[in-house]
Amino acid sequence: MMQSEQPAFQIEGDVMPPKAGTVDAYLADWAGQDGARREVADVILALLEASRRLAGRLAEGALPGDPGLPAGANTDGDTQKRIDVASHDLFVELLTEAGVAIILSEEAAAPVPGKAGGRLAVAVDPLDGSSNVGTGAPLGTIFSILPADGPDPFLVPGRRQIAAGYVSYGHTVDLGFSVGHGVVLATFSPSQQRFLITGSATSLAGDAKELAFNASVTPHLQPAMRRFVEDCWAGKTGPRGKSYNMRWLGALVGDLHRILKRKGLFFYVGDARPGYAKGRLRHVYECNPIAFLVEQAGGKATDGVTPLLDLVPTGHHARVPLVFGAAEEVDAVADYLQTGTAQAAE
Numbered sequence: 575m576m577q578s579e580q581p582a583f584q585i586e587g588d589v590m591p592p593k594a595g596t597v598d599a600y601l602a603d604w605a606g607q608d609g610a611r612r613e614v615a616d617v618i619l620a621l622l623e624a625s626r627r628l629a630g631r632l633a634e635g636a637l638p639g640d641p642g643l644p645a646g647a648n649t650d651g652d653t654q655k656r657i658d659v660a661s662h663d664l665f666v667e668l669l670t671e672a673g674v675a676i677i678l679s680e681e682a683a684a685p686v687p688g689k690a691g692g693r694l695a696v697a698v699d700p701l702d703g704s705s706n707v708g709t710g711a712p713l714g715t716i717f718s719i720l721p722a723d724g725p726d727p728f729l730v731p732g733r734r735q736i737a738a739g740y741v742s743y744g745h746t747v748d749l750g751f752s753v754g755h756g757v758v759l760a761t762f763s764p765s766q767q768r769f770l771i772t773g774s775a776t777s778l779a780g781d782a783k784e785l786a787f788n789a790s791v792t793p794h795l796q797p798a799m800r801r802f803v804e805d806c807w808a809g810k811t812g813p814r815g816k817s818y819n820m821r822w823l824g825a826l827v828g829d830l831h832r833i834l835k836r837k838g839l840f841f842y843v844g845d846a847r848p849g850y851a852k853g854r855l856r857h858v859y860e861c862n863p864i865a866f867l868v869e870q871a872g873g874k875a876t877d878g879v880t881p882l883l884d885l886v887p888t889g890h891h892a893r894v895p896l897v898f899g900a901a902e903e904v905d906a907v908a909d910y911l912q913t914g915t916a917q918a919a920e
């Protein structure tokens with residue numbers, strides 16, 4: 575697992591705005607003759623191939639056999655479904671083939687060794703939102719690519735990520751990824767069996783008017799967060815001065831994709847329910863890639879106050895509170911949490 579004898583894995587270069595075409599062509603252009611970039615591109619292509627196969631299986635639903643049948647439990651105590659386990663196996667197999675040294679997945683207690691001598695580590699939530707399986711609502715895959723070095727490649731600040739991305743399995747199969755030059759968006763074309771670039775993420779530099787959070791936890795939120803929510807719902811004449819709408823898909827990747835397309839604010843912070851002191855979402859393979867993508871789109875991602883990418887995960891499956899989206903909304907949450915009052919609102 576430790577590749578400390580290897581040279582540091584560095585990716586540098588100019589910004590390359592996406593242009594129409596396939597993701598394969600974009601990555602080939604981006605990588606050029608650069609060996610390190612080529613390795614990253616190959617890993618992203620392996621992730622996309624796994625996603626393509628997973629999307630095909632998801633589209634068949636229960637016709638060949640119910641993918642939602644229970645198959646065990648993961649380290650977080652979540653019930654695993656057959657499709658959780660199958661998607662884990664698929665991603666580990668293709669990532670190992672692509673030369674990844676070590677893989678951290680939501681569905682395995684410890685990181686899984688991949689290819690000996692590989693220089694990259696991948697953290698992945700192979701199937702996000704799996705409580706949606708069988709309902710037709712969106713599901714997702716989310717991934718983070720890191721250098722496979724140091725005592726533990728995953729227990730490092732998220733700023734060390736080289737690339738991150740997701741695939742959202744909704745009525746379209748959508749990809750968002752970043753190699754550190756903005757967020758490229760693409761949609762899978764079933765007729766061409768390729769991801770085709772559709773553009774880049776909407777700028778998240780300003781404000782937004784859509785909230786995404788599990789509203790059923792409102793009574794358990796700490797007072798400052800409850801006040802934030804109440805002030806948002808108070809609308810134009812309330813302290814936040816505008817009307818908010820609510821969207822919650824129950825799949826983080828789906829909410830992320832919507833926010834990258836048309837802005838918004840997502841939060842899953844700590845609450846008073848047993849086991850939820852740090853929310854529900856896992857630092858390494860859910861929150862870090864999201865923070866990387868959101869910052870690349872001009873937005874912010876914090877644990878409520880501190881930029882998430884500056885924090886060191888306390889364990890492979892550790893949870894962390896997550897607030898992300900349009901920069902001004904994320905700042906407003908931090909103001910409420912720090913002052914405990916509505917004086918955050920202008």
Ligand SMILES: O=P(O)(O)OC[C@H]1O[C@](O)(COP(=O)(O)O)[C@@H](O)[C@@H]1O
Pocket residue numbers: 652680699701702703704705788824825826827854
């Ligand atoms: O409905 P809940 O339990 O509050 O949590 C929903 C959240 O949990 C998740 O389903 C966790 O991800 P997994 O399905 O990969 O465990 C997120 O996608 C979603 O945002």
Ligand SMILES: [Mg+2]
Pocket residue numbers: 699701702703826860
């Ligand atoms: Mg998840």
Ligand SMILES: [Mg+2]
Pocket residue numbers: 680699700701702703704
């Ligand atoms: Mg999952």
